[in-house]
Structures are given as structure tokens and as C-alpha cells.
Amino acid sequence: xxxxxxxxxxxxxxxxxxxxxxxxxxxxxxxxxxxxxxxxxxxxxxxxxxxxxxxxxxxxxxxxxxxxxxxxxxxxxxxxxxxxxxxxxxxxxxxxxxxxxxxxxxxxxxxxxxxxxxxxxxxxxxxxxxxxxxxxxxxxxxxxxxxxxxxxxxxxxxxxxxxxxxxxxxxxxxxxxxxxxxxxxxxxxxxxxxxxxxxxxxxxxxxxxxxxxxxxxxxxxxxxxxxxxxxxxxxxxxxxxxxxxxxxxxxxxxxxxxxxxxxxxxxxxxxxxxxxxxxxxxxxxxxxxxxxxxxxxxxxxxxxxxxxxxxxxxxxxxxxxxxxxxxxxxxxxxxxxxxxxxxxxxxxxxxxxxxxxxxxxxxxxxxxxxxxxxxxxxxxxxxxxxxxxxxxxxxxxxxxxxxxxxxxxxxxxxxxxxxxxxxxxxxxxxxxxxxxxxxxxxxxxxxxxxxxxxxxxxxxxxxxxxxxxxxxxxxxxxxxxxxxxxxxxxxxxxxxxxxxxxxxxxxxxxxxxxxxxxxxxxxxxxxxxxxxxxxxxxxxxxxxxxxxxxxxxxxxxxxxxxxxxxxxxxxxxxxxxxxxxxxxxxxxxxxxxxxxxxxxxxxxxxxxxxxxxxxxxxxxxxx
Amino acid sequence: xxxxxxxxxxxxxxxxxxxxxxxxxxxxxxxxxxxxxxxxxxxxxxxxxxxxxxxxxxxxxxxxxxxxxxxxxxxxxxxxxxxxxxxxxxxxxxxxxxxxxxxxxxxxxxxxxxxxxxxxxxxxxx
Numbered sequence: 220x221x222x223x224x225x226x227x228x229x230x231x232x233x234x235x236x237x238x239x240x241x242x243x244x245x246x247x248x249x250x251x252x253x254x255x256x257x258x259x260x261x262x263x264x265x266x267x268x269x270x271x272x273x274x275x276x277x278x279x280x281x282x283x284x285x286x287x288x289x290x291x292x293x294x295x296x297x298x299x300x301x302x303x304x305x306x307x308x309x310x311x312x313x314x315x316x317x318x319x320x321x322x323x324x325x326x327x328x329x330x331x332x333x334x335x336x337x338x339x340x341x342x343x344x345x346x347x348x349x350x351x352x353x354x355x356x357x358x359x360x361x362x363x364x365x366x367x368x369x370x371x372x373x374x375x376x377x378x379x380x381x382x383x384x385x386x387x388x389x390x391x392x393x394x395x396x397x398x399x400x401x402x403x404x405x406x407x408x409x410x411x412x413x414x415x416x417x418x419x420x421x422x423x424x425x426x427x428x429x430x431x432x433x434x435x436x437x438x439x440x441x442x443x444x445x446x447x448x449x450x451x452x453x454x455x456x457x458x459x460x461x462x463x464x465x466x467x468x469x470x471x472x473x474x475x476x477x478x479x480x481x482x483x484x485x486x487x488x489x490x491x492x493x494x495x496x497x498x499x500x501x502x503x504x505x506x507x508x509x510x511x512x513x514x515x516x517x518x519x520x521x522x523x524x525x526x527x528x529x530x531x532x533x534x535x536x537x538x539x540x541x542x543x544x545x546x547x548x549x550x551x552x553x554x555x556x557x558x559x560x561x562x563x564x565x566x567x568x569x570x571x572x573x574x575x576x577x578x579x580x581x582x583x584x585x586x587x588x589x590x591x592x593x594x595x596x597x598x599x600x601x602x603x604x605x606x607x608x609x610x611x612x613x614x615x616x617x618x619x620x621x622x623x624x625x626x627x628x629x630x631x632x633x634x635x636x637x638x639x640x641x642x643x644x645x646x647x648x649x650x651x652x653x654x655x656x657x658x659x660x661x662x663x664x665x666x667x668x669x670x671x672x673x674x675x676x677x678x679x680x681x682x683x684x685x686x687x688x689x690x691x692x693x694x695x696x697x698x699x700x701x702x703x704x705x706x707x708x709x710x711x712x713x714x715x716x717x718x719x720x721x722x723x724x725x726x727x728x729x730x731x732x733x734x735x736x737x738x739x740x741x742x743x744x745x746x747x748x749x750x751x752x753x754x755x756x757x758x759x760x761x762x763x764x765x766x767x768x769x770x771x772x773x774x775x776x777x778x779x780x781x782x783x784x785x786x787x788x789x790x791x792x793x794x795x796x797x798x799x800x801x802x803x804x805x806x807x808x809x810x811x812x813x814x815x816x817x818x819x820x821x822x823x824x825x826x827x828x829x830x831x832x833x834x835x836x837x838x839x840x841x842x
Numbered sequence: 843x844x845x846x847x848x849x850x851x852x853x854x855x856x857x858x859x860x861x862x863x864x865x866x867x868x869x870x871x872x873x874x875x876x877x878x879x880x881x882x883x884x885x886x887x888x889x890x891x892x893x894x895x896x897x898x899x900x901x902x903x904x905x906x907x908x909x910x911x912x913x914x915x916x917x918x919x920x921x922x923x924x925x926x927x928x929x930x931x932x933x934x935x936x937x938x939x940x941x942x943x944x945x946x947x948x949x950x951x952x953x954x955x956x957x958x959x960x961x962x963x964x965x966x967x968x
Contacts, residue, residue, distance in 0.1 A: 323961070324886055360882065385952070388886045689960070691933055707933050710940055714960045730962075 221825070222282060224273050225291045225607070225817030230260050230636045231776060233268040235276040236814035240822045248804055248818070250279035251811050262588060266595050273600060290600060291607035291817040294589055303527030304667060305481065305496045306558055306575045318381065318404055318464035319453075319562075320569045325462035326387030326400035330429050331379025331418045332439055335410060335466060341366050346374030351416045351464075353381050355407050360386040364393030371396055379418030381464055383407040401462045406566040415440060416466040423461075430465050431457040440467045456562075456571060481522025483578075485551070486515045496524055496576050500553040503576070504750075507551060511758075516548040516580065528580055535582040550637075552579045552656030552754075554746040559670035570670065577664055581637055581655035607817050611641035611651030616819045617812030618772040619643075621801045628770040629759060630801070630812070631752050631787065633777035635659050638748065640755035642768060652758045654751045658777045664743035669729055669736060679718045679725055680740055684781065685733050686719055688712045694724075697733050744783050752787045765791075771798040778809035859913065863891040863954055866908035867920035868899070876924045876944040883951020889914075889958050902938050905929035916957045918950070928954045 225236045233256045237249045252275035258264020273290060277283065333349035338358055344350055352370075354363050363386070367377050371394075380390065380400040387402035399420035404410070417439045419427045429435035433454040437447040457463045482495045483503065487510030494506045507513060518525035528548060536543040554577045559570040589606055596604045607613070611630075618630045632639040635658040641651035658681070666677035686694040691707040694717070708724065715726040716733050727736065753765070761767040771791060773784045778800050788798040801809045863884060867877060877893075884891045894911070896904055901919040905927035908917025915931035924944035933939060939957060942950050953963045 324888065385886060386882075388888060389882050392885060691930060691939070707937060710963070713939070714956065714962045 221288045222286050223289045223291055223818060223821055224276055224287065225613075225814040225821070226269050226272060227293055227610070227613070227811070227813035227817065228256060228260055228265050228269065229775075229813070230634050231256055233257075233265065233272050234811050234814045235269075235272040236811055236818055237276040237280045237282070238818045240818070240825065244822050244825070246818060246822050248815070249282070250276050251807065251814065252276040252279060253810065261592070263592050263595050265592060266599055269596055270599050284600070284602075287600075287602045289603040289605055289821075290596065291605050291821050292589075292593065292596070293608060293610045293613050293813055293817060294606055303523050303578045303580075304556070304558065304575050304663070305523045305578070306560065306573050318401060318410075318466075318566050318569070319456045319460060320403070321460045322385070322387065322401065322403040322462060324385065324388050325402060325420045326389075326391030327379075327394075327397045327420055328422050329397075329399045329420065330439075331399050333376065333378045333416065335381075335412050335414050335416045337412060338363060338366060341370045341375070341377070344370060344375045347376070349376040349378050351379045351381065351418055352377050353407060353410050353412065354383060354386075354390075356383040358383075360384070360389040361393065364390045367398075368393075368395055379416075379464075381407060381410055381418065399462070401464050404464075404566055405568055409566055410464075411466055411468050414466050414468050416464060418462075418464050420462040426459050426461060427457065427463050430454065430463045431460065436465060439465075456569075481519040481524040483519070483524055483551070484517045485510045485513060486517070488512055488514050496522075496578075500555040500576055500746075503551070503553040503578075507553075513550055514547060516551055524578060527578065531580050531582055540588075546582055548580050548582055550581045550653065550655040552654065552660070552747070552751060553577070554656070554660070554664065554743075554750075556664050556668055558667045575667070577660065577667075579656035579660045581653060605821070608820050609649075609651070610813055611639060612643075612649045613813045613816030613820055614639075614774060615641050615643045615649050615816065617803050617814070617816030618774060618801050620804045620815055620819070621772055622805050623797075624770050624772055624801075627761075627768055628772060629756055629768045631755065631771060631773045631778075632775040632812075633657060633748060633752075633773060633780075633783060634775045635777070638751040638755055639775075640752075640759045642756075642759040642761070644761060650759050652755055654755045656747050656751055661743045661747050664746070665740055668739045668743070669727075669731060671727070671729065676718070676725065676727065679720050680727070680736065681744075682780065683718045683720045685716055685727075685736055685740075686724075687716050687733050688714060688724070688726075694719075695733075697737050741782065741786070744780075745786055748777065748783050749786055749790045753790065756791075765794045765796070768794075768796055771796050772801040773799065774801045774803075774809045774812045776809075860892070861890060861913045863889060863914055863916045863918065863958060864908040864912040865891055865893045865918045865920070866896050866899075866904040866911070867893070867918075868897070868904070868922045869895050870922045870924075873920055873922070873924050873944075876926070876947045877920060879947035880918060880920070880926065880951035880954070883948045883953075884955040887952055887955035887959065887961075889955035891918075891955075901925045901927035901941065902929070902936070905938055906931075906935045909933075914958045916954055918954050926950045928957065930957060 221240045227234045233254050235252045239247045252272045254272045257268035333351045335353050336350040338354045370377050379398050381404050382402040385403050387400040391397050391400050399418045419430045421427045433451045436450050482493050484493045492506045494503050518528040532543050532546045535546045556575050556577050557572045558575045560573045562569045562571050593604045614630050627644040629642040638654040638657045641649050643649045662677045662681050665680050685697045688708050689695050693701050693703045695701050712724050712726045717724040717726050756765050784800045791798045803812045803815050901921040904919030905917050906929045909929040909931040917929050919927045926942050927938045928940040929938045949964050
């Protein structure tokens with residue numbers, strides 16, 4: 220009997236599987252353990268994590284370190300991925316002409332037109348003039364209402380108001396003649412004065428009609444065709460709001476500018492193509508497909524994409540002691556996204572959704588410092604350490620222990636940094652690929668599309684379902700069901716969308732509804748994992764034909780996700796493939812595949828038994 | 843701790859049936875500005891409210907009593923020092939929804955109203 224521990228060093232977790240192998244090659248699995256990978260995968264920093272996980276696996280099996288015959292590690296090639304976001308449009312308001320924010324409680328209803336006048340100057344206005352009153356910070360609502368009432372009594376037509384504080388309804392309720400009022404304008408002092416302006420507030424439950432229509436604005440300000448063309452982005456930016464202010468300044472306009480985004484040169488083995496980032500993800504991926512297999516990629520210097528690719532290269536060269544010039548980008552994944560960005564020149568902290576392209580890139584070397592790692596492990600553990608096989612091959616061997624699988628099988632390893640695929644046909648050779656883009660990119664997309672600026676929260680949104688706290692005692696979950704609580708929920712979750720994490724409810728501090736957040740989450744997962752699964756299988760499938768594969772087993776941390784495996788299975792259904800989440804050794808779920816595969820592979824190599832099925836513990840001979 | 847309202851049956855019936863947040867405060871001239879701000883916060887949110895006076899009681903006790911008197915299950919209590927407490931009738935008496943000093947009166951008024959309308963609370967710090 221030989222006691223071995225297979226150890227899989229992954230990007231984020233290190234897993235171990237302890238087993239005894241009999242003289243006849245029969246494997247008896249004893250225990251497993253899991254810990255966080257210390258340092259970057261495939262480097263000597265991993266020793267601490269490996270030692271920890273081996274000890275824990277042995278303790279779980281009730282064995283001593285001294286009884287151990289060998290530790291098997293996978294040939295862990297460092298896979299490093301980098302992410303970049305390139306915004307390709309930008310909204311700029313020059314000379315501040317638009318207030319397009321959406322206060323929760325604007326006051327009054329209707330459309331008011333007039334020239335902008337500060338509240339202090341209201342008594343000086345001549346009777347009969349139409350004015351829009353601009354009320355700055357520090358003016359009490361009762362004084363504001365009294366001032367406007369007094370002006371109206373004198374014959375000044377006060378047709379609307381712009382207010383700094385959250386006072387719109389309070390002022391409107393105290394006016395003899397109600398006017399539309401937009402409040403919570405934080406930079407009210409920057410509103411240009413003595414300029415023609417229009418204020419519109421729609422009824423509750425309605426959206427504005429005039430200022431969100433280019434011809435509506437043209438009518439209000441008597442614009443000609445050329446001026447209407449210039450004002451069109453203003454109207455577009457106001458669509459769907461309940462309130463808006465447009466001030467017409469002589470030189471002011473809102474521009475909808477396309478930022479000169481960087482370009483990306485994809486170098487294939489035979490051909491090279493340059494594609495600009497603003498062409499969008501579909502075009503970039505199409506180009507990548509045309510040059511495949513990718514030999515390297517270069518970003519335009521001085522742009523985000525150039526900077527990101529340089530960063531990935533530097534990290535890799537540091538880890539592997541390879542000159543920077545020799546590090547090659549082996550895969551890229553682009554995804555279209557949008558980023559809420561503060562409007563340049565906005566007066567009330569308005570945000571506009573800008574188009575962006577997210578890019579993940581991946582580097583891979585075949586010469587990781589594995590020998591060094593093995594030597595250090597040998598010193599630390601005092602046992603023989605074998606580099607027992609390539610990760611993908613071992614994952615296939617491990618995946619085949621899932622009940623109900625058979626060759627030709629393909630595995631999809633859905634990780635944090637990369638999506639890997641390998642296929643094992645009837646022969647012995649296993650073909651594998653690594654694809655850029657996985658869980659980390661999904662987190663990044665969720666973070667930027669919801670404007671959270673909090674990667675930890677985005678990670679939770681990715682991993683756990685949503686709910687809305689409808690009262691202090693019940694939550695409505697995203698599937699519509701209701702869950703009641705005996706103790707009141709914390710006040711900061713009240714009426715908010717929350718994530719149901721394993722450590723409790725975490726409120727999401729945005730105004731997005733459950734549906735919106737759910738849609739962003741699912742779209743992000745689809746754009747990364749479903750796209751990558753199809754791309755990866757196409758690359759490894761015999762003849763590039765996905766239909767040649769019978770079984771697909773999803774493995775890795777992201778295969779534990781509550782919806783990703785289903786989304787992939789759905790998209791593969793049309794190819795007539797059996798696809799599901801792996802259940803290694805019938806009990807481990809999608810975890811521990813590589814570690815199990817290492818043990819199975821070792822058992823195969825040490826016994827002479829002819830063709831042996833590595834998949835099952837009974838070792839039944841294959842026909 | 844419930845106060846004895848004026849013995850006017852018609853007013854009493856109207857008060858009970860009209861949906862409103864109840865504000866129960868100790869009578870104290872210094873509370874005038876604080877109360878005005880609470881009322882302003884609720885008015886801005888468009889939620890009706892009614893006001894009653896009390897002689898004794900802490901902000902939390904008054905708020906809890908007010909919440910039970912309110913047809914909307916939401917009450918606001920203000921003690922003699924102007925401390926404010928927002929309570930919901932379904933919460934335990936010692937676990938009020940929100941509490942705060944007089945300086946936060948406006949935000950607490952907003953949030954008392956939002957407790958009724960089911961809109962996430964406004965940041966109290968502003």
C-alpha cells in the first residue's frame with residue numbers, strides 16, 4: 220500500500236486529495252482538503268499553502284506525515300490575466316446648459332419658461348417679465364415661498380424655480396400659483412444667470428415630454444435647424460426623467476464625444492490585424508477568431524489597453540524571470556459594457572451611461588518555476604514530491620470519476636482568472652486550451668455597470684441571489700417568493716435591494732431595482748462564461764466541431780455558481796451535448812478534480828495492468 | 843404613556859381613520875424649530891401626518907406610542923431636549939427604526955415618511 224496526496228495548485232485555491240493505492244492499482248480515497256493559494260500559482264510562494272493543505276488532508280484521514288510516501292503536484296503553469304476598461308463615449312456639458320438629474324421629489328407640475336434670476340434679485344424684477352427663480356443654499360423654504368408670492372403679486376411672472384435644497388414640494392405647497400420646481404441641484408451657484416431657461420416637471424408616474432424632445436426644446440427656445448442639431452444630445456440625455464432644466468447659453472452645448480480609444484494589434488501565427496477598441500467587442504472577437512491561434516497581442520502605447528497589456532507582461536516577467544520582450548499574450552476576451560460616468564460640466568452630479576469595452580488578456584508560459592517549487596516542498600515536508608502531470612490532463616482524469624461520464628469527454632474549468640477547456644477523445648492524448656476571462660471579469664463588469672465602485676460587493680452580487688427588504692420582517696426574493704424573519708431586519712436594509720450572502724444581508728447602496736441588478740448580473744455571466752465556453756470547446760473539439768463532443772463536465776470554483784452551469788448547459792443543448800456540473804468521485808462536486816486526477820494518474824503509472832479505466836474506483840477494464 | 847386627547851369625539855374619529863404618521867412630542871418652546879423641520883421632511887415626501895402633545899416620556903417611548911396610534915404604523919417621538927426617534931408599530935419597543943439629535947430633524951422627517959412609502963432611507967448625515 221502506498222499513501223499519496225495529490226495537490227492541485229489553482230489560481231485561487233489549493234486542493235488536496237489523500238489516497239491509498241494498493242499493489243493492484245486499486246485506489247482508496249481517504250480524505251480531501253482545501254485552502255487559499257498562497258501567492259501566485261506556480262511559484263515558490265505556494266509552499267505554505269501546499270504544506271497546510273497536505274497536513275489537513277492527512278489529519279482528516281487520521282494519518283501521520285511520516286507515513287506519507289509521495290506528494291503529487293500538477294504542472295501548474297502560471298496563468299495571469301489582466302483587465303482593462305476602455306470608455307469609448309463621453310458626454311460633456313460645456314457652459315452648463317442642462318440639469319438632467321432626477322430628484323426624488325420635484326415640486327409642482329408643468330413647463331415654465333423665462334430668464335434665470337437669483338432669488339435675492341427677485342424684488343428688483345419688472346412687472347410682466349417672465350423669470351425662472353434660482354434659489355441658492357441657505358434660503359429657507361418659507362422665505363423662498365413668500366418671496367415668490369410677493370413677486371407674483373407685483374405682476375412678475377415667476378414660471379419656475381431651481382432649488383439647492385430638497386425643498387421643492389415645501390415651496391410649491393406654499394405658493395398661490397404653483398410652478399414647476401426642480402430641487403437638489405448641488406451646484407446651483409453655477410447656473411448661468413440672465414439666460415433664457417425652461418423648467419419642466421411631469422406629474423407623478425409620468426416622464427417629461429417637452430424638454431426630452433429635440434423639437435420641444437426648439438419650440439421653447441425658437442431654434443433653427445442648425446441649433447436644433449446642436450441641442451439634440453440634451454434632449455436625449457433627458458429622456459425618462461421626471462424633471463429637467465435647460466438653460467440656453469449663447470456658446471453652450473452638450474457634446475456627445477467619442478473618445479479616441481486605443482487600438483489593439485492581434486498577431487496570429489500566420490497573419491496580424493489591428494482593431495480599434497471603439498469598434499466594439501463583437502468586432503474584436505471576430506478579428507481574434509480570424510487570426511487564431513493568437514501568438515501575441517500589442518496595445519497602442521499611451522492608451523488604457525496598451526497600459527493593461529504592459530502590466531500583464533511585467534507581472535509575468537517578474538514571476539518567471541523571463542525578459543519582458545519574450546512574454547506573449549495568448550488570449551484576449553472583449554465584452555461590451557457601459558459605465559455610468561459623472562457628466563463633465565453637470566450641475567447636479569448627473570451621470571450618463573457611456574459605452575465601454577472590457578478586455579481580459581492572458582499570458583501563459585510552459586516553463587513555470589515548478590522544479591524550484593517541488594524542491595522547496597520536498598524540504599518543507601520531508602517526502603518525495605513528484606510533478607505528476609499537466610493540469611488539464613489531470614482534470615480530465617478527475618472529471619471522469621463523475622458518475623455517468625465517458626470518453627470523448629470535454630472539461631470546462633471555470634476559474635477566477637481563466638476559463639480552461641480540455642478534451643479527451645478515445646486516444647490517450649489530451650488537448651487543452653486556456654481562455655482569458657472568467658469570474659474576475661464578471662465581478663468587474665457588475666461593479667462598473669452598476670456604478671458600485673466596490674469590488675467586494677460586486678463579488679457578492681455575482682455569487683448570491685438578490686432580495687428586496689419589503690418591510691422590517693420580510694424579504695421578497697428575486698424569484699418572487701417571500702421569506703419572513705422573527706427578528707426585525709437592520710434599518711439600513713429597509714426598502715433596499717440586498718444580497719443574501721452566507722454572512723447575512725448586505726444592502727446595495729444604489730437606486731437600481733432587483734430586476735435591473737439581476738439582469739446586469741446574468742448578462743455579465745453570459746458575456747464571459749457562455750461566450751468563453753463556446754469559444755473554448757470550439758478550439759478543443761475534434762475538427763473544431765462542438766458536436767463531436769458527447770460529454771461536457773463543468774469544473775472549478777465558478778462551476779459552484781448558482782446559475783453559470785445552467786446558462787452554459789442551456790447554450791450547449793442545441794449541440795446535443797450532455798453538459799452538467801462535475802461530481803468528482805461522486806461526492807466532491809466540481810471541486811478536487813485535478814487532485815483526484817493526480818492520484819488516479821499516479822495509480823495508472825505505477826501499476827502494470829494494461830488498459831485501465833481511470834475513471835472508477837473499481838478499475839473495470841475498458842472494452 | 844398615552845396622552846389624554848381633547849374629548850372631541852368627531853375629531854378623534856377623524857384622526858383615527860385618516861392615514862397619517864403621528865408625531866408625539868413633549869411641549870417645550872425650544873423644540874419649535876426641530877418639529878418644523880420634521881414636518882418639512884414629511885411634507886416634502888408627500889406623506890400626511892398628525893401632531894399630538896405629551897407631558898412625559900423619552901423619545902423612544904413617545905415614538906412607540908405614536909406608532910401604535912398611527913394608522914400607518916409609523917410614529918415620531920420628540921423629547922424635551924429635542925432628541926428624535928422614529929418607530930414602527932411592528933418593531934419591539936426597545937428597537938426603534940431610527941434615532942437622532944435635533945440637528946438631523948429634516949432627514950429624520952424624510953425617513954419617517956419613507957418608512958411609510960417604502961423608499962430607501964436618506965443619508966442622515968446630510
